[in-house]
Amino acid sequence: MANKVFHVMYDDDQKLLDAARALTSAGIRVKDVFSPFPVHGLDPIIGVKRTRLAIASFMYATTGTLLATLGTWYFMISDWPMNIGGKPSFTWIENAPAFVPVMFEFSVLCGAHGMAITYLLRNGTLPGMPASNPDPRTTDDKFVMEIVTGQNAGMTVEDLESRIRGTEVFELSIKEY
């Protein structure tokens, strides 16, 4: 039997939430939800794990701090000691307060860029990437829940479909993949 994918469309976020709650409590696994905006409280229902983007961001920013520290030491102290306003230029630490702004800015730059690029890569939404959106109306005012039979092996397709139809569905499309 071929694997089937259900694209269940709802026209209201509350109906979506109720449906997600009803389906998951019946043991059905929801693969993904496409929504024009983040629906508050949906993630824990469909079992989306908390993002680790914050941890990645912290590591990018720390990398930035270290690079800026290394850079200021090399440019301003080691390679060509710069005397600006009579500040000591023999050791990095004596001149450290002057380097803090650039260390801070570079940390923010690396943290922000690293986070943005990671986000786009992880979501597959880099410019030019093909859209994985099943229905363009989910960028407007509709919500689509994606359920695949492969993840719900304990249930027949008919059973799955009848349970899905038991929720306030706006439109349902079943395709093979």
Next chain:
Amino acid sequence: MVHDNKLHFTFPKKTRTWSMALMAIGAVSMILGWMFDKTDHHQYWWANLLINGFFFFAVALGALFFYALQYAAEVAWSAQLKRIFEAMFAYLPYGLAVVAIVLLAGQLHIHHLYHWMDPNVHDPNHADYDEIIANKKPYLSAWFFWLRMVVYALTFLLFARAFRRWSIQEDELGGIDLHYKQYRRGALFLVFFAVFSSTIAWDWLMSIDTHWYSTMYGWYIFSGMWVTCMIFATILVVWLKDNGYLSAVNTSHLHDLGKWVFAVSMLWSYLWFCQYMLIWYSNIPEEVTYFQTRYEHYMYGMWAIFAVNFAVPFYVMISRDAKRNTKYLTRVGAILFLSHFFDLYMAVIPGTIHGHLEWGIGEHAHHITFAWWFEIGMFLGFLGLFIYVVLNALTKARLIPVNHPMLKESEHHQI
């Protein structure tokens, strides 16, 4: 549902005894400290009274500011916690009284914490004439200083009284009229506070180092005030929850309180460092005096305070899990509370006892004639007084307001 017996806070006997004991320690320390303090005019003793007076006053004023901010910004999540802040700003009259006693004693020349209060420095024919201070006469003249003092006291106390009165009325009357009254009054308070938070810092603390000035000083003191207020509120909320109160306060509320502690700690670090770096970089004699004094006598102390106040909240509180964990919140909070006390200590002591206090044995070793231990006792005493006043005020009204229009939203707060 909240159980009826937990709607009102009752002051536990044990805590009452403890806070009384702390106050007794404080009173004994103040008497013994006065006797053992051999500095000129008991300068050391008075400086400590100013530190403790201002520190706890600042926690209360921070609470008043935060309370007004919650109304002005129409914040919903904190609606359940508003009685906590009301109880904290109930300490305002006591804090103001202590600060006023120190200032009045200075004006009557009982001590010389404030150089500019000496009339001789303004007199061109006197040997003590000080041109720099004399030039500041228009601002630092006795009548204007005391006029400001009266305006501050009236503003803070009247706003606090109105907020509290309307809040209790709301419990009985309901409706949204009182809420919008609070909203408008909260916004108005912020207008006054924007100016007065800076000027109280100039008047009471920056004028100790009369020759020196810094445009960042007001904000630096204000941010310290805000951190200590948020820490005290957080610890109090955790304590109340541990005692079975505030059952509708969930981890999201704690997370938000933790965020405030974290964010305002970063604000403080930013302001501290900005003030330091600009002065360090330009290296102008009239500006560096402040850090010169601290470098000569308190260099490690000063940097240690900055490091703790910045690094501990940054590295420990940055994670979401830490902000939702009461153990982290209370322990980091306790460290920061003490560390911000030392920060205020560092702002006051070097300018008032002129480097006579050495940490260790140096060339000024003969100056260590005063008893440092009374400082600890004095801090504990004021801490006891603050806890007593706050918890006592907490018993005076329902712990959770009933008719706040955003109460329901606060109960469902989830982030």
